[in-house]
Amino acid sequence: MIDREPPYPHKPPLSTPAKLARLAGIGLIVLVAAGAFAYVNGSLDPQRLTPARVVDVFEHNNGVHPGYRRNHPKGICVAGDFESNGAAASLSRAEVFASGRTPVIGRLALPTGNPYSPDSAAPLRSFALQFTQPNGQQWRTGMNSMPVFPVGTPQAFVDLQIATAPDPKTGKPDPAKPPAFFAAHPEAQPFLAWVKTAKPSASFVTETYNSVNAFILVDSSGKRQPVRWSLVPHATGASPAPDAKDYLDKDLTEKLAAGPQRWDLILTLANAGDPINDASKAWSGDHKTVNAGTLVINGDTAQLDGDCRDINFDPLILPSGIEGSDDPLLAARSAAYAASYMRRTAEVDQLKSEPAQEKQP
Amino acid sequence: MSTPVKHFAPLARLLHWLMALMVIAMLFIGAGMVASVSQRHEWLLNLHKPLGIAILLLVIVRIIVRLNTRTPPLPVDLPAVQALAAKLSHYVLYGLMLAMPLIGWAMISAAGDPVMLGSSVRLPSIVAADAQTFAVLRRAHEYLAYLFFLTILTHLAAALFHGWVRRDEVLDSMLRGKSGDSKR
Numbered sequence: 001m002i003d004r005e006p007p008y009p010h011k012p013p014l015s016t017p018a019k020l021a022r023l024a025g026i027g028l029i030v031l032v033a034a035g036a037f038a039y040v041n042g043s044l045d046p047q048r049l050t051p052a053r054v055v056d057v058f059e060h061n062n063g064v065h066p067g068y069r070r071n072h073p074k075g076i077c078v079a080g081d082f083e084s085n086g087a088a089a090s091l092s093r094a095e096v097f098a099s100g101r102t103p104v105i106g107r108l109a110l111p112t113g114n115p116y117s118p119d120s121a122a123p124l125r126s127f128a129l130q131f132t133q134p135n136g137q138q139w140r141t142g143m144n145s146m147p148v149f150p151v152g153t154p155q156a157f158v159d160l161q162i163a164t165a166p167d168p169k170t171g172k173p174d175p176a177k178p179p180a181f182f183a184a185h186p187e188a189q190p191f192l193a194w195v196k197t198a199k200p201s202a203s204f205v206t207e208t209y210n211s212v213n214a215f216i217l218v219d220s221s222g223k224r225q226p227v228r229w230s231l232v233p234h235a236t237g238a239s240p241a242p243d244a245k246d247y248l249d250k251d252l253t254e255k256l257a258a259g260p261q262r263w264d265l266i267l268t269l270a271n272a273g274d275p276i277n278d279a280s281k282a283w284s285g286d287h288k289t290v291n292a293g294t295l296v297i298n299g300d301t302a303q304l305d306g307d308c309r310d311i312n313f314d315p316l317i318l319p320s321g322i323e324g325s326d327d328p329l330l331a332a333r334s335a336a337y338a339a340s341y342m343r344r345t346a347e348v349d350q351l352k353s354e355p356a357q358e359k360q361p
Numbered sequence: 362m363s364t365p366v367k368h369f370a371p372l373a374r375l376l377h378w379l380m381a382l383m384v385i386a387m388l389f390i391g392a393g394m395v396a397s398v399s400q401r402h403e404w405l406l407n408l409h410k411p412l413g414i415a416i417l418l419l420v421i422v423r424i425i426v427r428l429n430t431r432t433p434p435l436p437v438d439l440p441a442v443q444a445l446a447a448k449l450s451h452y453v454l455y456g457l458m459l460a461m462p463l464i465g466w467a468m469i470s471a472a473g474d475p476v477m478l479g480s481s482v483r484l485p486s487i488v489a490a491d492a493q494t495f496a497v498l499r500r501a502h503e504y505l506a507y508l509f510f511l512t513i514l515t516h517l518a519a520a521l522f523h524g525w526v527r528r529d530e531v532l533d534s535m536l537r538g539k540s541g542d543s544k545r
Contacts, residue, residue: 011528022525030518037510040389042396050396136483138475154398310473310492316403317474320481324403332398339395341472346496 049155051339054332057161058340062113067351070340072126074117075109076204076249077306080260080297082131088267088292091225092217094321095133097292102131104295107308108204108252111144118245123198125248127209127231128313129295137319140311142333143209143231146198149279150191154332160185187280200241203251205261208232213315213333214276214325217267226270226325228283231263231295252300260298264291277326304351312341368534370430376423377535383416384458388510395503410465411478417462424455433534436527447519450512457509463487464502471495 014022035044042048058070065073086099096102110117111124128142151157163181164173182188201207209231217225235255241247255261267290268283275281303309316324316334324330369377387409394405435444466487469476473490475483488494524532 014526014528019526023522026518026521026525029521030514033514033517037389037392040396041392048396049398051398051402052395054398136475137477137481310490310495312472312474314474318480323480326400328400331400331403335394335398335402342496342499345472345492346500348492348496 049158051335054154054158054336055339055343057158057165058113061161061165065115066347067344067349068115069344071113072109072111072128073115074112074119075107075126075303075308076252077301077303077308078106078108078252078256078297079299079301079307080104080106080295082265082293082295084293085291086293088217088290091219091227091267091269091290092321093220094139094217094319095135095137096131096139096319097321102133104132104297105130105307105311106297107303107306107311107313108248110248119248120200120241123195123200125201125204125207125209127204127207128308128311130308130311130313131319133319135319138317139319139322140313140315140317141211141229142313142315143211143229145201145207145209146191146212147194147210148190148282149212149329150188151185152187152278152280153328154336156185156187157329157332160188187278190282191280202239202241202247203235203255204248205235205252205255206233206237209263212279213327213330214270214274214279215318216323216325218321218323224323226274226276227267228270229268229292230266232266234262234264234294249300249302256298256300260296262297263295265293265295266290267292277328279327279329310345310348312337314338365434366431367433367530368538369433370426371538373423373426373430373432374535374538376419376426380416380419380423380458383412383419384509385513387412387416387461388506388513391506407479410469410476413462413465414478414484416458417466420455420458420462423458427455433530435531436529439529443519450516450519453508453512454516457505457512461502461505461509464498464505468495468498468502471498 038044042050055070062070069075080103081101082096082104083101084097084099086097088097089099091097107128109126109128110119110122111126112121114121125145126143129140131139133139149157151160160181163177165177166172167174182192211229214226214228217227219225252261269288269290270276270283271285271287274283301307314334314337315330318324324334368374390405390409390412394402394409397405435447439447466476466484470486470488471491471494476486477483520532520535523529
């Protein structure tokens with residue numbers, strides 16, 4: 001390497017106690033640094049809600065289905081375009097809202113935790129989209145057919161999962177736990193009132209899908225407008241779900257064979273005083289809405305072969321002109337989806353090799 | 362041959378301490394963000410990415426500076442095994458300073474995510490989107506971060522050992538400038 005330094009005048013040797021004291025000092029400094037790191041990464045705090053622990057709760061409730069998303073694992077890939085009419089361009093500087101077409105990859109799914117759930121297992125459907133703008137920025141959004149979320153915080157959401165966890169003996173949730181949870185969480189009442197009337201739809205294409213969380217649109221001058229958005233279907237005629245296990249994918253393929261399926265993207269502008277940070281609360285009363293354009297879906301692919309499989313529909317992957325609100329669920333979704341994505345991408349080789357073993361909830 | 366220098370060049374020392382601060386901050390930011398579901402997760406992530414690219418640019422400058430300035434030699438009486446450990450750990454540190462930002466960048470690319478540094482600056486993808494590539498890079502990023510932190514702790518302990526126990530000039534060569542040289 002380099003010439004060693006010539007001998008320099010040595011300081012008088014340290015006494016043994018002095019040497020030990022100095023070594024102990026060094027040890028202490030290293031220990032404090034390592035302890036600070038362990039504190040920050042959550043090792044010292046088993047109660048902390050971390051992304052990994054959120055995903056653990058899903059795996060506990062639903063079992064581990066290698067290679068699949070840890071939530072909404074049963075779904076189908078779709079593709080098409082968003083045809084913007086330019087009406088929202090004054091609200092957001094995002095390219096997607098300028099007049100013109102933006103290519104879209106999407107995924108329609110069943111909001112349960114098991115890839116083998118029957119399609120009627122939940123009276124809900126979900127729609128996730130990835131818009132890719134000409135400038136390479138993307139807008140990803142995961143929407144649900146419910147108008148409001150049951151709870152407003154990540155901790156309450158995890159507690160809800162725990163309250164509905166199957167008992168290992170019976171395979172069913174402890175009947176006492178969900179009522180106790182909902183008694184302690186009055187914020188879930190709007191969701192409960194809605195879900196009472198909700199029925200599993202026979203088709204993905206007749207459903208309305210809602211952002212549920214609020215976002216902020218930012219225009220070219222920096223003006224900020226909180227919004228929620230919805231995809232409102234052109235297709236009508238919500239027929240009751242057939243008495244079968246799997247019908248949604250077949251229905252979708254048939255509908256697409258007959259022609260593209262369309263939804264309007266409706267932005268609902270928050271009024272002053274609307275809760276921006278609480279997805280469990282509806283925005284009541286009159287609201288200005290803007291129809292930003294039409295989502296046109298013209299093809300579908302089974303998810304194991306489709307382009308949507310390896311997309312993490314992280315709701316905080318946003319283009320310039322759309323920002324997340326301070327809704328704590330948005331940050332939690334982003335963090336937990338990343339943990340789910342990390343686990344499932346390490347398992348993709350198991351998706352094809354393993355025959356579909358149908359473990360039903 | 363000219364007499365060996367006793368201290369690192371001022372620019373080398375500036376880069377060392379600036380990057381020490383940035384890298385340690387980066388490791389804590391990374392550890393904190395993957396352990397959080399709160400808004401802190403997003404806030405730290407938005408800090409982590411531009412800081413990582415800044416470290417990548419600085420380490421390139423630093424390698425150029427290192428190759429073009431004179432480095433003070435280790436004490437002659439340092440046991441060979443310690444001299445070897447010193448040499449190897451510095452290769453590890455330089456390697457990780459270079460590799461970690463590149464792996465982070467490649468990992469976001471492999472996920473098919475736009476590589477955003479802030480709300481409107483986008484870097485190009487450096488690898489094709491592929492789930493298995495992402496999985497490998499994501500784990501490498503995590504394990505190498507732990508290796509990085511352990512190497513820094515060892516580096517810190519060794520520096521203090523030189524300064525407080527051996528009381529040679531190794532720690533001083535990075536702490537101080539020419540004052541020691543001028544006294545001779």
